[in-house]
Amino acid sequence: MNINNVLQFLSELKINNNREWFAENKAQYDHLRLEFEQLGRDLILEISKFDDEIKHVEVKDCVFRIYRDTRFSHDKTPYKTHMGVFIATAGGRKSQRGGYYLHLDPAGSFVAAGVWCPDTNLLKALRQSVYDNIEELNEIRFNPDFAQYFSSFYEDDKLKTVPRGFPKDFADAELLKLKHYMVEYKLDEAIVGADDFVARIGEILRCAYPLNQFLNYTVDEVINN
Numbered sequence: 001m002n003i004n005n006v007l008q009f010l011s012e013l014k015i016n017n018n019r020e021w022f023a024e025n026k027a028q029y030d031h032l033r034l035e036f037e038q039l040g041r042d043l044i045l046e047i048s049k050f051d052d053e054i055k056h057v058e059v060k061d062c063v064f065r066i067y068r069d070t071r072f073s074h075d076k077t078p079y080k081t082h083m084g085v086f087i088a089t090a091g092g093r094k095s096q097r098g099g100y101y102l103h104l105d106p107a108g109s110f111v112a113a114g115v116w117c118p119d120t121n122l123l124k125a126l127r128q129s130v131y132d133n134i135e136e137l138n139e140i141r142f143n144p145d146f147a148q149y150f151s152s153f154y155e156d157d158k159l160k161t162v163p164r165g166f167p168k169d170f171a172d173a174e175l176l177k178l179k180h181y182m183v184e185y186k187l188d189e190a191i192v193g194a195d196d197f198v199a200r201i202g203e204i205l206r207c208a209y210p211l212n213q214f215l216n217y218t219v220d221e222v223i224n225n
Contacts, residue, residue: 010083040087050206064080066079086116096219098215113184114215115181122223125218131166146210148207149207150185154183
């Protein structure tokens with residue numbers, strides 16, 4: 001697919017974020033969504049080359065809706081101005097497991113991997129796992145393959161102090177303050193416009209596979225008990 005066509009449509013949608021304009025351009029959106037779903041299928045196949053669990057994931061479970069839930073939001077614009085797909089086992093976009101995310105957005109596209117917004121029990125377990133297995137996690141974080149793309153974890157909503165139950169003098173205490181165990185890599189124009197876009201995204205996400213393995217060991221313990 002031509003990624004720039006998607007970004008152009010989303011740019012126009014951002015300017016005309018209303019139901020009337022969307023209805024007039026619905027045929028174009030439907031075409032682009034089908035192309036985006038095919039891109040998701042291609043990514044599933046690419047990721048399956050290094051993460052065998054992903055090969056049975058269905059793209060319909062992974063692509064996010066463009067329609068916003070405005071019930072509890074001050075922003076009443078009806079549509080998202082990006083397109084996203086979260087590829088993970090056990091539920092796709094609704095999965096609690098670590099997975100792989102692609103975000104296309106005129107304001108800046110990126111890929112991400114890991115666990116986003118875990119519930120309270122899972123977050124507590126992940127923090128404990130980080131504390132108990134910090135040497136293993138640091139081996140992943142500082143591996144040159146991983147570090148060339150991912151320099152830090154996503155820090156939005158991060159706590160100001162070390163959570164209760166953990167020592168404040170822990171060497172990697174900043175990791176315990178996180179509310180999301182996810183890393184991201186911003187995509188430049190050269191990648192977005194590349195003919196081998198899927199292969200290049202796959203190579204970036206391959207480097208995050210060990211992180212997902214680390215996180216999912218704990219996720220599986222929590223959700224299966």
